[in-house]
Amino acid sequence: SCTLIDLYEGFVAQVSGYQDVWEVLEEVERGCWVVEPPPPSYHLLHRRIMLVDGVSLLLTFSPLQPRSLPRFSFLGPTDAVQILQDRLEERTDLWNPGSTVPENLANILQMELPEAPVQGEKGAVPNVPDCGICYVSELEGELPVFPCSSCTQVYHLSCLTEWFKGLPNLRQCFGTVFGECPYCSEPMHVQLTL
Numbered sequence: 001s002c003t004l005i006d007l008y009e010g011f012v013a014q015v016s017g018y019q020d021v022w023e024v025l026e027e028v029e030r031g032c033w034v035v036e037p038p039p040p041s042y043h044l045l046h047r048r049i050m051l052v053d054g055v056s057l058l059l060t061f062s063p064l065q066p067r068s069l070p071r072f073s074f075l076g077p078t079d080a081v082q083i084l085q086d087r088l089e090e091r092t093d094l095w096n097p098g099s100t101v102p103e104n105l106a107n108i109l110q111m112e113l114p115e116a117p118v119q120g121e122k123g124a125v126p127n128v129p130d131c132g133i134c135y136v137s138e139l140e141g142e143l144p145v146f147p148c149s150s151c152t153q154v155y156h157l158s159c160l161t162e163w164f165k166g167l168p169n170l171r172q173c174f175g176t177v178f179g180e181c182p183y184c185s186e187p188m189h190v191q192l193t194l
Contacts (some may be wrong), residue, residue: 021045021066024101028059031102033116035135048075049105050114053134055080059101067097075182076133077162084109132183133159150186160190 028047029040035056036048046060055076062068072088074081091108099107106113130137131144132153144154155163164170164179171178178189 018042018063021061021063024061024066027100027102031100031113032105033114050116050135051084051109051111052080052114053139055084056135057084057105069095070101076166078166081166129154131156131159133163146190148181148184148186148188151181151184153181153183155182157190160188161192164188164190 032049048058058073060071164177175192
């Protein structure tokens with residue numbers, strides 16, 4: 001027979017088993033520029049972090065072994081992603097479960113991880129939404145004014161064009177590039193300007 005106290009103690013034991021993964025997620029939030037999910041939540045075991053302009057890294061953690069090597073997925077322009085992907089593949093043996101995730105990433109990718117921009121700093125323009133790809137409002141003088149007609153997320157034309165060019169199912173016809181919205185996967189297209 002099971003009492004209410006037994007159920008409660010079982011629940012507490014199960015929840016305390018996730019404490020380590022929550023600590024790892026907090027390490028990532030403190031030491032990296034987390035762009036997804038907004039805002040970070042404990043029930044989601046992934047974090048998408050910015051690395052360099054237009055390139056982000058999706059990390060997915062194991063709830064049972066959160067300090068082990070997470071699953072990685074780079075997002076961004078193919079050329080920039082390939083450099084970081086090669087570095088990661090060559091150096092994954094350097095992953096140290098005793099170090100924090102940001103320390104491991106900085107060591108393996110051989111780069112300083114960027115911090116989240118503070119409102120009012122360069123790249124953060126007040127009252128202008130951030131681009132859904134590079135997560136800044138102003139990029140080399142360009143504002144994100146190209147919206148998805150379905151989810152209304154806005155993008156810089158240059159970011160969206162690069163995103164489409166990185167898709168395996170890229171279609172291009174004359175001056176138009178076709179692809180899918182990075183957020184809702186609805187079909188989109190952009191006119192290339194010469």
